[in-house]
Amino acid sequence: MANRTRTRDALVxxxxxxxxxxxxxxxxxxxxxxxxxxxxxxxxxxxxxxxRACKDVIDNYFQIKMKAGMIAAGGPAAATxxxxxVTSVAKFGALGTYLANFNSEAAxxxxxxxxxxxxxxxxxxxxxxxxxxxxxxxPAEQLFATLNDDCVRTAHR
Numbered sequence: 001m002a003n004r005t006r007t008r009d010a011l012v013x014x015x016x017x018x019x020x021x022x023x024x025x026x027x028x029x030x031x032x033x034x035x036x037x038x039x040x041x042x043x044x045x046x047x048x049x050x051x052r053a054c055k056d057v058i059d060n061y062f063q064i065k066m067k068a069g070m071i072a073a074g075g076p077a078a079a080t081x082x083x084x085x086v087t088s089v090a091k092f093g094a095l096g097t098y099l100a101n102f103n104s105e106a107a108x109x110x111x112x113x114x115x116x117x118x119x120x121x122x123x124x125x126x127x128x129x130x131x132x133x134x135x136x137x138x139p140a141e142q143l144f145a146t147l148n149d150d151c152v153r154t155a156h157r
Contacts, residue, residue, distance in 0.1 A: 054155075060091050111143075117140045
């Protein structure tokens with residue numbers, strides 16, 4: 001009987017300690033999982049914002065290209081297209097700067113070069129024949145391809 005009492009006393013003493021230890025370990029694991037899920041959600045939000053900026057910068061690039069064609073074509077819409085193209089170039093530069101913040105210094109340089117190239121194209125479009133507008137965009141196309149590649153890489157992170 002004394003042996004039984006000892007076993008019972010040991011169970012009464014150690015079993016709650018065992019349960020408390022398991023509870024503490026489970027609580028720590030739960031806290032770690034919560035912190036990890038917050039990190040995953042934050043990175044997903046960041047990626048979504050970058051993707052939205054990529055979509056906007058790509059849209060702006062093609063708007064600039066279309067407006068440069070309108071400028072080169074001349075006519076009554078050329079003046080409006082020229083002012084809209086300048087605005088689009090400024091917006092492109094702002095979005096490019098935002099995207100460059102998530103990339104390397106080399107990307108920042110390329111995005112800045114692309115913004116300057118687009119500004120040059122808009123000015124040159126006034127004296128470029130409509131059929132030569134695609135040739136005017138050739139240097140910008142190469143820079144734009146690298147920007148687009150950066151966006152694709154970000155999407156696959």
